[in-house]
Amino acid sequence: MSDTFAAKVWVLGDDIDTDIIIPTEYLALKTVEDMKPYAFSPLRPELAGQIQPGDIIVAGKNFGCGSSREQAPEIIKALGVRCVVAKSFARIFFRNAINNGLLLIENPDLHDAVAEGDIVEVTVNEGILHNGTTYPIASLPQNLVEIIEAGGLVKAMRKRNGLE
Amino acid sequence: MGATIIEKIVRRNTGIENAKAGDIVTVNVDRVMIHDIFIPFVKEKFEEMGFTKLWDPDKVVLIYDHLVPASQVDDTRHFRIGNEFVEKYGMKNIHRSDGICHQLMTEAGYVKPGNIVFGTDSHTTTYGCVGAFSSGVGYTEMASILGTGTMWIKVPETIKVTIDGKLPSDVMSKDIILKLIGDLGADGATYKALEFSGSTVENMTVASRMAMANMAIEAGAKCALFTPDEKTAEYCEMELTDAERSLVGDEDAVYCQEIHYRAEDFVRVLACPSQVDNIQPVSSWTGTEIDQVFIGSCTNGRLEDLERAAAVLKGKKVAPFVKLIVTPASRKIYREADANGTLQILAEAGAIITHPGCGLCCGRTGGILTDGERVVATNNRNFLGRMGTSKVEIFLASPETAARCAIEGKIN
Numbered sequence: 001m002s003d004t005f006a007a008k009v010w011v012l013g014d015d016i017d018t019d020i021i022i023p024t025e026y027l028a029l030k031t032v033e034d035m036k037p038y039a040f041s042p043l044r045p046e047l048a049g050q051i052q053p054g055d056i057i058v059a060g061k062n063f064g065c066g067s068s069r070e071q072a073p074e075i076i077k078a079l080g081v082r083c084v085v086a087k088s089f090a091r092i093f094f095r096n097a098i099n100n101g102l103l104l105i106e107n108p109d110l111h112d113a114v115a116e117g118d119i120v121e122v123t124v125n126e127g128i129l130h131n132g133t134t135y136p137i138a139s140l141p142q143n144l145v146e147i148i149e150a151g152g153l154v155k156a157m158r159k160r161n162g163l164e
Numbered sequence: 165m166g167a168t169i170i171e172k173i174v175r176r177n178t179g180i181e182n183a184k185a186g187d188i189v190t191v192n193v194d195r196v197m198i199h200d201i202f203i204p205f206v207k208e209k210f211e212e213m214g215f216t217k218l219w220d221p222d223k224v225v226l227i228y229d230h231l232v233p234a235s236q237v238d239d240t241r242h243f244r245i246g247n248e249f250v251e252k253y254g255m256k257n258i259h260r261s262d263g264i265c266h267q268l269m270t271e272a273g274y275v276k277p278g279n280i281v282f283g284t285d286s287h288t289t290t291y292g293c294v295g296a297f298s299s300g301v302g303y304t305e306m307a308s309i310l311g312t313g314t315m316w317i318k319v320p321e322t323i324k325v326t327i328d329g330k331l332p333s334d335v336m337s338k339d340i341i342l343k344l345i346g347d348l349g350a351d352g353a354t355y356k357a358l359e360f361s362g363s364t365v366e367n368m369t370v371a372s373r374m375a376m377a378n379m380a381i382e383a384g385a386k387c388a389l390f391t392p393d394e395k396t397a398e399y400c401e402m403e404l405t406d407a408e409r410s411l412v413g414d415e416d417a418v419y420c421q422e423i424h425y426r427a428e429d430f431v432r433v434l435a436c437p438s439q440v441d442n443i444q445p446v447s448s449w450t451g452t453e454i455d456q457v458f459i460g461s462c463t464n465g466r467l468e469d470l471e472r473a474a475a476v477l478k479g480k481k482v483a484p485f486v487k488l489i490v491t492p493a494s495r496k497i498y499r500e501a502d503a504n505g506t507l508q509i510l511a512e513a514g515a516i517i518t519h520p521g522c523g524l525c526c527g528r529t530g531g532i533l534t535d536g537e538r539v540v541a542t543n544n545r546n547f548l549g550r551m552g553t554s555k556v557e558i559f560l561a562s563p564e565t566a567a568r569c570a571i572e573g574k575i576n
Contacts, residue, residue: 015350015439019547024526027201028231028238042549062351065384066547068286070205070302091355091386092286096302143188143316153304154212157311161214 004123007056007082010047011116012040014060018093021064021072032074039075053080056122058114060086064093073097083122085110098144099153110135166414168322169389170357173297176407177280185321185418190314193223194296195274197283199265200228200239202303203246206284209307218253219313225257225274226250227265230522235529263494263520266290266378266462270370271494276400277392277408282309287462287544292358292377292388293370294396295411299387320357320386321420323348324413327364329427336472337372338464338542338562340364340425341379342433346443347423354384356420359413364427365390370399371466378463379544382440434540434575435560438548446565449575454538457482457570458551459563460491460518461525461543467492469542469563470501474509476567482514483573489524489531490515515570527551540569 019042026038039048057076063086064072073096076084083103097104103124110128113135114120121129128135140148150156158164167175167184174183177191198206203226218224226246231239243260250258259268266287269275277295282288284306291298301309309315325344345352358380365373373390380388390396391412397404413419432446459465459473470492482488490510492498498520501507507517523529525543533539533552539559541551546558559575568576 017545017547019545019550023549024230024528028236028242030238030241042547042554062354062384065350066286066545068284068288068300068302070202070304088351088354090351090384092300092302095305099302099304141188153308154209157213157215157308161311163214 004121005082006119006121007054008052009114009116009118009120010051010055010057011111011114012057012059015062015065016059017066018064018069018072019066022069022075027069027071032071032078035071036075036078039079048079051079051081054082055080056082056120057084058086058111059084060111061088063089065090068092070096070100073100073102077102085128087111098147101148101152105137107135107137165418166416168357168413168417168419169295169359169391169411170297170320170322170387171417172411173278173280174319176278183319185319187319188316189319190316191280193282193309193313193315194279195223195225195281196306196309197225197227197265197269197281197285197288198306199230199285200232200242200246201230202284202306203249204242205303206306206310207245207249209304210310213307213311215311218255218310221254222257224255224310225269226255227259227268228261229264230526230528232261232521233519261495263497264462264465264522267465267493267497270294270374270399271496273400276402277396277404278411282306282315286381287378289380289385289388290374290378290462292380293373293390294400295390295392295408297387297389300381318355320355322357322359322413323353323421323423324359324361324419325423326362327360327425327427328362329364331364331427331430334432334564335430336562336564337368337375339430339433341376342435342443342560343430344423345379345383345435345441348383350382350439350441351384353380356385358383358385358388360388360390361413366393369468370395371468374466375463382544432562432565434565435546437557437559438546440546440560446561446575449559452538452575454486454540454569454574456531456533456537456539457486457488457566458491458524458531458539458541458543459566460489460493461522462493463544464542464563465491465493465497467497467500470497470506470510473563473567474506476564477513477571478509480513480571482570486570486573487531488515488570489518491518491523492520494520524551540566540575542566
């Protein structure tokens with residue numbers, strides 16, 4: 001899973017909860033595409049329209065805390081966000097993101113160093129280069145790698161059921 | 165080497181005798197819960213995965229609560245898809261208007277001590293009140309459980325919380341869990357189990373334990389666990405087996421953190437806007453004007469909560485400019501509160517009493533607020549935009565505090 005890409009950074013704070021990522025009132029919209037314009041609307045209503053495919057989000061601690069809504073990682077992925085780098089992630093969000101193939105990276109220091117609009121270079125399972133400093137990142141556990149390599153949990157189950 | 169409660173549950177479930185915190189294991193799921201918001205997505209993923217039958221239809225429970233009764237035309241689509249799912253896969257455990265999922269799962273007897281349960285809702289941690297390991301998952305994982313009956317988990321480390329002594333008369337279990345969340349922080353228990361013990365906990369009703377287990381997720385916890393005892397047995401209408409009684413954290417178990425509280429030190433507290441770990445004593449906000457009070461939710465919509473509010477409101481009136489909305493957590497609670505006169509006391513005081521459901525707590529049906537308004541609420545989240553616009557100030561409190569505030573029209 002070694003893969004390097006350069007990306008523009010959007011910076012968010014600590015405890016970005018799932019009601020901020022997508023408020024409950026939009027959860028009954030039919031598709032994630034319909035919900036997408038409302039991503040992050042309680043905090044930054046303009047953000048969903050500004051994020052470009054290939055950008056990344058760098059946040060503080062406890063990103064994705066709150067409800068189990070899987071639309072949260074799905075919407076971030078639908079906006080084209082390549083990965084989310086945070087000091088830490090909430091547990092359910094972490095599992096949902098992996099199951100939907102959204103890459104999450106834990107790093108304790110990048111958030112304090114980076115400014116919105118900066119360009120960083122991410123090498124998956126190795127590190128993030130920003131202003132000449134490399135921030136190391138840990139490898140994912142094997143069972144999660146297997147799900148991501150299968151292309152998410154749906155594909156892993158399709159394979160199990162002899163469909164792929 | 166001794167074991168924590170979660171380690172004992174996992175060992176019993178998997179047959180892995182030395183399973184311990186940090187191990188990744190595959191567990192056999194005893195029960196799952198899906199609610200109305202996520203059923204269309206669960207169905208879609210389940211079928212996309214290529215499954216044609218549920219691993220065990222009797223172990224699957226579908227509950228309509230967030231969208232009941234429908235407040236937008238499209239909500240009815242969720243009921244239609246849910247009904248189709250029940251029919252197609254031969255389910256019999258469905259509740260269409262009986263109350264909030266987390267109340268019904270233990271109230272209707274779907275969860276027993278020592279069970280492993282997953283639900284498509286973060287507050288699934290609630291069932292730890294009867295000594296079950298229960299946690300929230302997304303709809304894709306739920307779909308894979310529906311097909312396989314199994315799920316991988318990392319056995320969590322445990323934070324042991326011991327509370328001894330007698331609580332002050334105006335303090336409720338809600339104040340304890342809010343204080344703990346404030347001390348741990350909103351991510352202080354991420355990936356971890358919370359294990360509660362001590363004389364205060366032993367003397368607590370199952371309903372009070374539920375309020376605490378419900379909010380464990382607000383400190384990031386994977387689950388919360390209480391040792392099953394006689395109160396649990398009575399609540400679950402069963403005799404406990406030796407295995408269920410043995411769900412106690414051993415003296416020599418390994419804990420990642422231990423916290424002790426003296427019950428006498430607790431005071432009434434609020435989770436202040438807009439972080440659930442922004443905990444301050446009620447006394448530091450006394451006199452702040454409010455617009456609405458909400459008593460209900462899967463955290464605090466139980467009979468003892470309504471009775472506590474009624475005891476405060478009896479013979480008094482809600483302040484004229486304040487709306488007090490009371491939502492019993494289930495039909496059973498509604499009927500009990502009706503039969504014993506609690507609802508009448510609340511209505512005479514000026515409360516608006518609504519049908520059981522999630523409604524107001526997630527800003528989905530009735531009682532939403534607008535910019536600059538302030539609400540004191542007994543639910544579990546004060547996130548931006550949770551109960552209306554993002555400029556609504558939400559203060560989380562116990563039913564006792566909420567009722568006092570309703571009378572004054574101010575934080576009190």
